[in-house]
Amino acid sequence: MLSEIYGDLILDHCRNPRNYGDIHNATHRICGHNPLCGDKIELTFIVKDNHIENIKFKGKGCAISQASASIMTNELLGKTTEEAILLFNVFHEMLTREDFSEKNIFVDSFFKKAGVFLNIKNFPTRVKCATLAWHSFNLALKENKPQQNDNIN
Amino acid sequence: MLSEIYGDLILDHCRNPRNYGDIHNATHRICGHNPLCGDKIELTFIVKDNHIENIKFKGKGCAISQASASIMTNELLGKTTEEAILLFNVFHEMLTREDFSEKNIFVDSFFKKAGVFLNIKNFPTRVKCATLAWHSFNLALKENKPQQNDNIN
Amino acid sequence: MNKLKMKNLNFPMLGKKTNNNRLVYLDNASTTFKHAYVIEAERKYETEYSANIHRGIYFISEKATREYEEVRSKVKHFINAKKETEIIFTSGSTGSLNLIAYSYGRTFLKKNDEIWISSLEHHSNIIPWQIICSEIGCKLRIIPINKDHTVKKIPFGKQAKLLAITCISNAIGVANPIRNWIKQAKERNIKVVLDAAQAVPHFKMDVQELDCDFLVFSGHKIYGPTGVGILYGKEKLLETMVPYQTGGDMVKEVTFQKTIYADLPAKFEAGTPNISGVIGFGAAIDFVNKIKFQPIAQNTIFQKAKEKLIQIGAKIVGEEFGKIQVPILSFTLQNIHPHDIATILDQKGIAVRAGHLCAQPLLNLLNVPALTRVSLGEYNTDNDIDSLIDGIKFVKKVLKC
Amino acid sequence: MNKLKMKNLNFPMLGKKTNNNRLVYLDNASTTFKHAYVIEAERKYETEYSANIHRGIYFISEKATREYEEVRSKVKHFINAKKETEIIFTSGSTGSLNLIAYSYGRTFLKKNDEIWISSLEHHSNIIPWQIICSEIGCKLRIIPINKDHTVKKIPFGKQAKLLAITCISNAIGVANPIRNWIKQAKERNIKVVLDAAQAVPHFKMDVQELDCDFLVFSGHKIYGPTGVGILYGKEKLLETMVPYQTGGDMVKEVTFQKTIYADLPAKFEAGTPNISGVIGFGAAIDFVNKIKFQPIAQNTIFQKAKEKLIQIGAKIVGEEFGKIQVPILSFTLQNIHPHDIATILDQKGIAVRAGHLCAQPLLNLLNVPALTRVSLGEYNTDNDIDSLIDGIKFVKKVLKC
Ligand SMILES: Cc1ncc(COP(=O)(O)O)c(C=O)c1O
Ligand SMILES: Cc1ncc(COP(=O)(O)O)c(C=O)c1O
DSSP states (O other): OHHHHSOHHHHHHHHSOTTBSOOTTOSEEEEEEETTTTEEEEEEEEEETTEEEEEEEEEEOOHHHHHHHHHHHHHHTTOBHHHHHHHHHHHHHHHHOTTOOGGGOOOHHHHHHHGGGGGGGGSGGGHHHHHHHHHHHHHHHHHTOSEEEOOOO | OHHHHSOHHHHHHHHSOTTBSOOTTOSEEEEEEETTTTEEEEEEEEEETTEEEEEEEEEEOOHHHHHHHHHHHHHHTTOBHHHHHHHHHHHHHHHHOTTOOGGGOOOHHHHHHHGGGGGGGGSGGGHHHHHHHHHHHHHHHHHTOSEEEOOOO | OOSSOGGGOOOTTTTOEETTEEOEEOBTTTOOOOOHHHHHHHHHHHHHOOOOSSSOOSHHHHHHHHHHHHHHHHHHHHHTOSOGGGEEEESSHHHHHHHIIIIIHHHHOOTTOEEEEETTOOGGGTHHHHHHHHHHOOEEEEEOOOTTOOOOOOOOOTTEEEEEEESBOTTTOBBOOHHHHHHHHHHTTOEEEEEOTTTTTTSOOOHHHHTOSEEEEEGGGTTOOSSOEEEEEOHHHHHHSOOSSOSTTSEEEEOSSOEEEOOTTGGGOOSSOOHHHHHHHHHHHHHHHHSOOOOGGGOHHHHHHHHHHHHTTEEEOSGGGSOBOSSEEEEEETTBOHHHHHHHHHHTTEEOEEEOTTOHHHHHHHTOSOEEEEEOOTTOOHHHHHHHHHHHHHHHHHTTO | OOSSOGGGOOOTTTTOEETTEEOEEOBTTTOOOOOHHHHHHHHHHHHHSOOOSSSOOSHHHHHHHHHHHHHHHHHHHHHTOSOGGGEEEESSHHHHHHHIIIIIHHHHOOTTOEEEEETTOOGGGTHHHHHHHHHHOOEEEEEOOOTTOOOOOOOOOTTEEEEEEESBOTTTOBBOOHHHHHHHHHHTTOEEEEEOTTTTTTSOOOHHHHTOSEEEEEGGGTTOOSSOEEEEEOHHHHHHSOOSSOSTTSEEEEOSSOEEEOOTTGGGOOSSOOHHHHHHHHHHHHHHHHSOOOOGGGOHHHHHHHHHHHHTTEEEOSGGGSOBOSSEEEEEETTBOHHHHHHHHHHTTEEOEEEOTTOHHHHHHHTOSOEEEEEOOTTOOHHHHHHHHHHHHHHHHHTTO
16 A cells, blocks of 8 residues: 555655746746645746646655645646646545546546555545645636735645 | 431521621621522621620521521620630631541530531531631631621632 | 433433432533443543544544544534534533634624623623623623513614523523524624523524524533533634634644634634543434434423422422423422522432522522522433432421421 | 553553554654543543532532542642642643633733743744734744753843743753743743643652742643643732633622622633543543653663664754753654655554644744654553664665665
């Protein structure tokens, strides 16, 4: 079970985070925070012509939250905002719905990557680590505010 | 045991309280109150030439507190204040000291009356009913204030 | 006394002896015996997953957190709240009422605002408001008690802001006409606090249907543990209120300069809570959910107690203000003082309450300094009433009345 | 771990399994396992004399009252207070600190008065003071933490009125120089609050010798129940302070117009208290009285844990601020996040704490976002440390470090 969450893909993304950094001319910026564990993530991205043209994150946190942010940015880069919201929903349901089954995943290629977080469900106190980046993204996008500061629970 | 506290003497004094009433030109007046049960007693007395020349009580309360007040006034009437304080101490010790024994009672005639309260010790929640009048008297005398209002615990 | 099968009436206190007599416990409005399920639930926490909640990343802490939060969900269903976040665990009804007075008071009340209470209140729903009044300068107004108790119109002033009322008097078992009063309050946008400490053991309370803003009750009056109670509050209100107690676990971020509070319900639950108490409380709710509440008129034991008490010369107090709604009988007996009654009954193993019943203002209105109160729980039987009546005969004998 | 005979280490939680491993509980600074005596004392109350206290004129209520009040007397002796009336039962350290802040604050503090705290405080001894500051307009001042921690002179201002300090940091186990600080405070007639939550499990505290004005601690950190704690206060101060919570049982007389409060300690204990909790707490004090406290240097298990952790690459945090005084070891390990450590250790049945430890301001000063904390209780053994070290090796293996 442990090896399922601390698998190679997660460890790799945690050690070598992709898209790490800050976009200073971002259209969206959010500082996500998990108060229970103190994890923080700063997410910046540029939405242009309804596409996520660039996305980067910075932050400190556990392996799960770092890897999740890294994989998320990889997955979202280049997607339309509609596609991005769909992926957020899939990810969110995967980690929160009791009756979620892999069959529901119609986004195959996405699941190959983000699916590594499926087993987090067995570690209830850690679910929020995996969802921090995603919630931050969703919030920033939804409220469409270029800059904001918020706590994600 | 019960008959020891609700004996004839107590029931008699409760039904036919002695010295019931109010001395309007009293030198000492106190309103004693047992907040736990709501018993109230109003005690008035006249100290003249160091003697308790007159003493009366009024009030509502249980059989124990009424009888105790009635017996107390009987006992104190005509005593010097020193004698009265001595009796208060005897009464107080009788009801509060674990090691109190009848042998300690050097005031024989007093004990014949007030001694009926000895068994109250077996009813811890009721001890304050028996001591209310005495504490009120002691407080009024000690502070030597002609009028006051206080709570006795 | 109710429809539950006897095997469910599993209370370890039943059958105990005191003063060489079978214990006949008739002080259930003060506190109830704990159900065996309750004790077992607490024991389980203390022997199988004893841990702190919310912050531990390890099995027993996660289990304790889950069990604790499940009770919140049980309470939500029990009183039909909309959300779990509307349920705050407190130390009891008194703690809950103090929380509302402090926190609602500081957020919403201003000088000269009126706080209305009824004449039937327990001290715990009087004094916190007196304090708010003296601090903020609000006015405490009392709904007068009247004979048929169908108070027509509460004379709310322009600045009436809060109506804090007990559902049932703990002293005389009579109900306030809460539906009528809530309606009057809502028409003027007055917030409503319900003290349900005496109601919850006997009635299904539905906060959405009642449309109250707050509701409080205690665990130890529904066969649960001491030291735990509930504050229900509408989410919108709780969200805007200031925290009451502050400290660990109710914050998002703390620096020496400032603190960002956590979301509901954590915002109102500072420090390590009464975890075993909350878990035992959950078991108590399971039990109460099984009780088929019955109208007092159908409660044969209550009716028998009432009749027999009257036969023997007791004067039941409070009925002039309305029908008794829960099995509480407060009475005077000739001019025997309640404390003497209680002391003598105790010698026969019979436990009743005597005194001002934490309702001095009501007793002043009733013009009695003290009362003897008999209050029944789910486990009381016909036999208990026989013992009570025999006991009172004994009282009269001892006192030669 | 101490001189107690094993037969006294009767903790039902010992020997439990989690995640198919022997449970190794190393989060004792958060909460401790409950001693069997404690559970038994609570059970006894709930099954043999379950009743409310203080007002019942019947055997089981009198017995409950006696047992409850006897705990007050035990606490008095435990911390060497002058009188029973100086001991107030609360819901825990957090509840006690809130009581002081509210009640002392409202009685004695004025605008621009300084409240001093240390850098080592738990949130529960920070936030209540922030609130008082924002309400009354006091100033919160922080005693700077410095390397040798022998803070020479606290730069009290003219209006310094209160020094509220923890004896021991729950995050790093380091002590504040409380004797020195109390002396400085007393010279200027500044009142002193001691947060002894982490000290009481390991040191004999003597409030008269320390000459503190207030002291608080929790039952659940000394092998007792949750939901109960202590406020000690000097009688003279408590007498002049306003009540905190109000309601039943803390009044002499109530009318709708005004209320006369009861004497100490009842004045501060409104409502039905956590009776079973208090009684269990008394049993916990009996146990702690039996423990022969030993200096940390002589605690071989602690010393072993420390050495082995360092050997395996952990960096113990906080020692630069003074000697560790209680068996608390907080550390960082390479750049592995504490939550990952805790999750992986949990799979081996090892329970440690990870996070900000309710001491965010201190962690900010230490410049770490989170820590892993190991804290020992009386029952931890050599074996537990071996398991911990094996566990950490396993963490490294899983994370391929
Ligand atoms: C109507 C009512 N309100 C409030 C309370 C206070 O409850 P607690 O003592 O559990 O805080 C009581 C308990 O007697 C009550 O009967
Ligand atoms: C130093 C210190 N103070 C206060 C507290 C708060 O104690 P409680 O949660 O029992 O209220 C704690 C508990 O972690 C602590 O360690």
